[in-house]
Amino acid sequence: MDLVIKELKKSFNNKEVLKGIDLTINSGQIFGYLGRNGAGKTTSMRILMDVFKGDSGSIMMDGKEFKPTDYRIGYLPEERGMYTKFKVKDQLVYFAQLRGATKKEAQHSMKKWAEEFGIDIYLDQKLETLSKGNQQKVQIAQAFICEPDILILDEPFSGLDPVNSKIFQDSLLNYIREDRIIIFSSHQMGYIESFCDGIAIINDGKIVLDGDLNAIRKQLGEGKLRLRFADQRNLDFLTAYDYTIDREDVILTIPPTETKKSIIEGLFSQGIELTMFMDYLPSLQEIFIEKTGDNNEKS
Numbered sequence: 556m557d558l559v560i561k562e563l564k565k566s567f568n569n570k571e572v573l574k575g576i577d578l579t580i581n582s583g584q585i586f587g588y589l590g591r592n593g594a595g596k597t598t599s600m601r602i603l604m605d606v607f608k609g610d611s612g613s614i615m616m617d618g619k620e621f622k623p624t625d626y627r628i629g630y631l632p633e634e635r636g637m638y639t640k641f642k643v644k645d646q647l648v649y650f651a652q653l654r655g656a657t658k659k660e661a662q663h664s665m666k667k668w669a670e671e672f673g674i675d676i677y678l679d680q681k682l683e684t685l686s687k688g689n690q691q692k693v694q695i696a697q698a699f700i701c702e703p704d705i706l707i708l709d710e711p712f713s714g715l716d717p718v719n720s721k722i723f724q725d726s727l728l729n730y731i732r733e734d735r736i737i738i739f740s741s742h743q744m745g746y747i748e749s750f751c752d753g754i755a756i757i758n759d760g761k762i763v764l765d766g767d768l769n770a771i772r773k774q775l776g777e778g779k780l781r782l783r784f785a786d787q788r789n790l791d792f793l794t795a796y797d798y799t800i801d802r803e804d805v806i807l808t809i810p811p812t813e814t815k816k817s818i819i820e821g822l823f824s825q826g827i828e829l830t831m832f833m834d835y836l837p838s839l840q841e842i843f844i845e846k847t848g849d850n851n852e853k854s
C-alpha cells in the first residue's frame with residue numbers, strides 16, 4: 556500500500572498549523588514521523604483518522620482517494636483516552652467492535668492481544684486499578700486489537716519499563732507486513748533509528764526532510780570523516796582542517812583539495828596514532844536538531 560499525502564493544509568482559528576504537507580508512506584515497514592512539540596504531527600494523524608478534515612490537499616491510497624472507513628485503523632493517541640472505570644476486557648472488546656469485529660471476533664482478539672502484552676491477568680479489573688505501565692499496555696493492546704491495516708502509534712514507549720519496551724518492540728516488528736502501514740511518532744530518536752526505514756521530519760507545519768533514513772544519513776554525512784586518535788589532548792596537527800569534537804571522536808570536513816585517502820595517509824606519514832577512522836554518519840538526533848533547531852526556524 557502507498558499512502559500519498561499532497562499539499563495538506565489545516566488551520567485552527569486562522570492559525571495555519573499544516574502548511575502544505577507532502578508525504579508518502581509505504582506499507583511493509585515502520586514509518587517514523589518526527590517533529591518538535593506543536594509541529595503538527597498529531598494534527599496530521601487526526602486528519603488521517605478522520606477525526607477532522609484537512610482544509611485542502613489530497614490523501615490517496617494506491618492511487619485512489621483515501622477513505623478511512625475502508626480500513627481498520629488502530630490508534631494509540633499520545634493523550635491516552637480509555638475509560639478508567641471500565642474493566643480491561645470490556646474496553647478491549649468495545650474497541651474491537653468499534654473496528655467492525657463481531658462479538659466473537661472481539662472476544663478472541665481481546666484474549667490474543669491481552670496475552671501478547673501480558674495483561675490477561677488484569678482482564679477483570681477496572682483500568683484505574685492498574686499501574687501506569689500496565690494501563691499503557693492495555694492502551695497498546697487496544698491499538699493492535701483486530702489487526703488494523705493502518706497502525707498509528709504516538710509515543711508508544713512512554714511509561715514502559717525496559718522489559719515491557721522489549722516485548723512491545725518485538726510485537727511491533729512481528730506486526731510488519733506488506734499489507735500494513737505502521738506510523739510511529741516519537742521524540743525518542745533511538746527507537747526511531749532502530750525501527751524505522753522511512754522517516755519524515757515536520758517543522759512548523761512543513762515537511763523539512765523525508766526519505767529512507769539510511770540514505771539520508773549517508774547523504775548528510777558526505778564529505779566528512781569520523782576519526783579517533785590515541786591521544787586527543789593535542790590536535791594541533793588538525794589546525795588546517797575544519798572539525799568538531801563528538802565525545803572521543805573528531806568529525807572532520809574533507810576540504811575540496813583533499814580526499815579521504817590523502818587525509819589518512821597524511822596523518823600516518825606524520826606518525827600520528829589513529830585508532831579508528833570511518834565515514835561519518837550523523838545520528839538522527841543531529842539531523843533532527845539541524846533541521847528543526849532555532850537557527851533553522853529563523854531561516
Ligand SMILES: Nc1ncnc2c1ncn2[C@@H]1O[C@H](COP(=O)(O)OP(=O)(O)OP(=O)(O)O)[C@@H](O)[C@H]1O
Nearest residue numbers: 567568572590591592593594595596597598599633
Ligand atoms: N483542536 C485544535 N484547536 C486549536 N488548535 C489546535 C487544535 N489541535 C492542535 N492545535 C494546534 O496545532 C498546533 C500543532 O499541534 P499538534 O498537536 O499537531 O502538534 P504535535 O506535533 O503533535 O506536538 P507534540 O509533539 O507536542 O504532541 C499546535 O499549535 C496546537 O496548539
